Amino acid sequence: MIQTMKDIIRRCCAYGMEYKDHEGHTHGWITHLPAIELDYNTIQRSTTAKDFHDIWKRECDKVARCIAEEKDYNKKRHEKTHKEPEFRKFYQVLVSTLNFDNPKGPKKMRDSFLVSFNIIKLIGTNAVEVKLSEAFSRKYLVFPVSLVKP
Structure with a gap:
């Protein structure tokens, strides 16, 4: 499903990253994301697959969880080996x-x-x-x- 989303975005970008409409406003592929999301969700509902937000939220949660685990691991490792220096003034x-x-x-x-x-x-x-x-x-x-x- 994520590969399908990448393909849709890639097709939007095929003719360049930005273009100007008849009013002179510049648009890029980011302005098309809501329409892509709507189309993707419509396709997924008809095939009873997961929605856009369900897929991407799960990926973001996984990354955030991995980063939190790494921070905890590094903190424990630092606290295990680190000792404060015992220096004082005039030593x-x-x-x-x-x-x-x-x-x-x-x-x-x-x-x-x-x-x-x-x-x-x-x-x-x-x-x-x-x-x-x-x-x-x-x-x-x-x-x-x-x-x-x-």
């Missing part, structure tokens, strides 16, 4: 050297974390602002929680 933390340039040698040979720095403030639950020493004064002060270790 000492180590900052990852992942994005730092190291002129002293290769990346494999350097330390994973720098010396400890004090947290100046928390920015939401996902970032911290630290007070860096003079050697790192040109670096940005805000780091994501994933690059900071207590």
